[in-house]
Amino acid sequence: MKKFKLSDNWECEYHYLRALHYKRLFDFEKAKDEAKATGKAIFVDFTGFDWCRWCTKISEEILSTDEFKKFAKDNLIMLYLDFPQTKELPSGMQPYNQKLASQYGIQGFPTILILDKNGKELARLGYERAGAGKFISDIKKVIQ
Secondary structure (H helix, E strand, O other), X not given: OOOOOOOHHHXXXXXXXXXXXXXXXXXXXXXXXXXXXXXXXXXXXXXXXOXXXXXXXXXXXXXXXXXXXXXXXXXXXXXXXXXOOOOOOOOOHHHHHHHHHHHOOOOOXXXXXXXXXXXXXXXXXXXXXXXXXXXXXXXXHXXX
């Protein structure tokens, strides 16, 4: 299992992720292990957090809402894969994230994948102005 240590330049983003009140992983294999152990689906957030306007909007308008946080905590294993432009990822993380982006054919950001416990794609989502309720409804359709 690949482990990554967040460096000092990730401190601000780390605190933002902690403020979301649900656990986010950075390791795909660990996410699959947790999904198998819990029966939850995997929510993969392919993002360019430091440069992508739509990535910021989906985080602010959907992922950080109380409604989504509760749903995520109860139903999803959250995997966060960042592709920054203004900061450096911890050693080994960039090729790891890029390999997963290639494997799933990611063409733009944000791209949200809903995967089963084995990593099979169930749905592909992006930013919509419809809000958290619609976003959750779309996810429920494929995980229940």
